[in-house]
Amino acid sequence: MAQPRISAYLPPDTDPTKAALAFGRRALPKLNEELQSPELLTQQRALMALCDLVHDPEKVYQAIELGFLDTLKSLLGHQDQTVRQKATEVLSVMASHSIGREGLLRGGVISALAGLLDDPVDICRKNIHQTFDMLAKLPQGAGGVLRAGLIPPLVLKLKTELDEIQELILDTLSNCLRVEVSKALAAGALTVLKEKLSHPSTAIRSKAACVLLEISSHAEGKIAVYNEEVIPALLGLLEDSQPEVQANSTGALMFALVTPQGRSSAMGAEAIPPLLTLVAEETSKARLNAIKTLTLLAELPEGRQTLLEHRDTFLRCLDDPSEAVQRAADIAITVIDWKP
Template sequence: NYKAPHLISSFPGKLGMAQARISARLPPDVDPTKAPVAFGERALPKLNEELRSPELLTRQRALMALCDLVHDPENVCQAVHLGFLDNLKTLLLDHDSTVRQKSTEVLYIMAMHNVGRHGFIQNGVIPAMAQLLDDPVDICRKNTHQTFEMMAKLPEGAVGILHAGLIPSLVFKLKTELDEIQELILDTLTNCLCVEAFEALASGAVTILKQKLTHSSVAIRSKAARVLLGISTHPEGKKMVCEEDVIPVLVRLLEDTEPEVQASATGALMFATVTPQGKYSALGAEAIPPLLKLVAGETSKARLSAIKTLTMLAELPEGRKTLLDHVDTFQLCLNDPSEAVKRAAKIAIRVIKWKPF
């Protein structure tokens, strides 16, 4: 049986550099011909039988045909009803790498449909797919993480990932996985943290995410900051972000060349500075000048978060004293087309101008 190596191909990166991307191409010695699909209502039941075939080529062909059919949500609904998911869970552990690749691809496509995601929750697909986190074939792992990322978009799916005990493994994989897969893991963690942050914090997520804030990939820097934003919405998370000295790194990202990174970092900083410890840490890292730049920037995606963060820093006497010289910057925001920005600017001006009795 064919043992696929890490299937990698190169495409031009953003800066013209060759960038490794995971390829879904099948091995050259595997017959790519799809299984003859039966007509009408018999199509899916016939493929379901062929998934259980002892013949390797029959299983491969059935999976390739199935990949096409499950793009239709009606077929996904029927597949769930016919018990396909139990067969696919079995095939996830098949000795043949192509069978595992196509099985994970089928499940990923099914996860794009709401009916598929609900079927996964009811049939325990998440714990079954977790067995592929260490699969030697890159595309199998990528399909698995794409599925988890889709599942986490559904609150019940995020709960399912948490209940399967996957958070510590996902956090650990941020240290070892390919960049392309790290991006998927960060997206999954972002949605799971909306439900619960304890396991991520207990797994050392803050330390690992701090390292990712200086990654060469724009997407990874931005997504890591967004996960830290989610962590900072929880009281324990705010505390840990301060203790791990993450705030100075976030402040440096306020001057990142990428607007997405700036916006994510500002959002994380906004939540972290809710606490007195966070405020003093931000002031100590000299956050006010770069935050004012974001407020004054013509197309800043981070303007609203920057105004709110500066408002919290103005609650400290040192912050208010510095910001009194920059009230004009906030007054310009009163003409902003966004009602939220106008409202935030009014509050900021009021807080900055406040005087104790």
Template sequence: MAHARISENLPPDIDPTKAPIAFGRRALPKLNEELQSPELLTQQRALMALCDLVHDPEKVYQAIEIGFLDNLKNLLLHHDRIVRQKTTQILYIMAMHSVGRQGLIQNGVISALTELLDDPVDICRKNTHQIFEMMARLPEGAVGILCAGLVPFLVLKLKTESEEIQELILDTLSNCLRVEASEALATDAVTILKEKLTHSSVAIRSKAACVLLEISTHPEGKVAVCEEVIPVLVNLLEDTDPEIQASAAGALMFATIRPQGRFSALDAEAIPPLLKLVAEETSKARLSAIKTLTMLAEVPQGRRTLLDHTDTFQQCLNDPSEAVKRAAETAISVIKWKPFSRRDVS
């Protein structure tokens, strides 16, 4: 005959590592109180429970309204690694939501995270860089990172961090340097990025090329690229990854706006790989390659070389892209241009 027995085991849906969540409107306020508890276990369990709740954007909004972010900022400096890890994880999940990103910006979380750039725990640093990368996707988030003075630190961290974190840093820098590049240039960013352009990782090469593309859009960035990086960019035009080719061609396009950039590109023998990209109809770098060659045709040496390749540009006149057609027409016009003589005028 069966007998009723009381098991000593917890029910399968009970997690002893998480704080029990109060019902209804009291849930978040109770957790907020527990985050301020002097007992480490209480804080840890509250963070575990909160980590589940903030996947819901409505809960994120409520948490911000209640004032969670002030307590979470304080916990970023906690002596316990588990507390710091879960706190950064919660902030990262919150940053995935639009309301969360806005809340983090308005409550000064970006500056508070600066202390974790040197955290001894890898996962804490990774979570921190994931937050920065997510925040930088918003223009105001990128401005917040710039205003916090983080860009020089991020550039220097490219020398020491793991490849996984380097990728996050490069993504963050790409968005931040779209706004302002002076701080990065003052930290010798171009030299550091130049090393990353020859990295064995395709992802790091690609992301480094993207950052250099953003740098080259700024006047002072063009100077640095012309002086240091053009030969490496020319080599990347033949990289196996189309995204790397496109970024390299784009950076060359901006750099060759300067006369120094044109001569450097010609010295690096940029014309053959650029022509190859123009001839490839599916190339993502096609438009940038055409515009770069147009710049090189402004130099007599470049024009003489390109006069034998006008048929390559003629083929582009049938391209479905109007931008490519216009760029090809301009290129042909510049390549075939001849200076007027007095006899022509008379």
């Protein structure tokens, strides 16, 4: 079902006029003063001008040095919607620059933004999640999100947020769960993600599978994925019409099937036929992951017996233009041909 796009347009009663910039080096200090003005219109106009300036990384560096972050953090709790919208937009744009991300992390912006998770204005929430997403791409940013205790509320927000914001949350979780997974598991992430695997949005299905891939890369995640019966749900996505969904699903399966319980679950769900279909498709994005997953299943006697009948499928992969696929196919053939 289609959802309305989150609008970045200002309320109709807001004067969009930007503040007049001072000349040269005085421009940013003057804006910082205007942001702290008691006049609402002055603050709004200063934020409009600042939104344009921070597209330049040099201006971002200067703004951070001049103490803009403290000013912007104080505006996040402003009662005016436009002020909150533009303040979060400024931080989001700053986070798109490397120098900006480093400054935001040093300035403790993550904790300040956490207070807006329940903001009634959609665009404000979208801006803060864009900022979280950009910051979490850095290891220290992902660590900052974890230390701020944001994983449980982010998992809960997947149940209620707009699709557009859910995509950003899934991207943030994907980067954070690469570092640590226990808080997400305790918050019931697997139950929520399992539901997202059947979401009508291709992007959400794909990103949910990507988060499950990160969870399955951890030892405790592998066990939890098996216990929550996520493996059959992932297998259902192998026949998805979207290549990206197939690739992420096979990647998650590849990690989940490392354990004996995971392999047994996959065999019980008849995983081999859809995986072989992906291996046979020369243009499939999931081909490499599918070969590696089948190699794991070939370690089971019944898996090896079944795959012996499809040895030619793997032999054809030896001519694949990708060296990684060739190596994976060669290993798969070795495992399939092994005799006790």
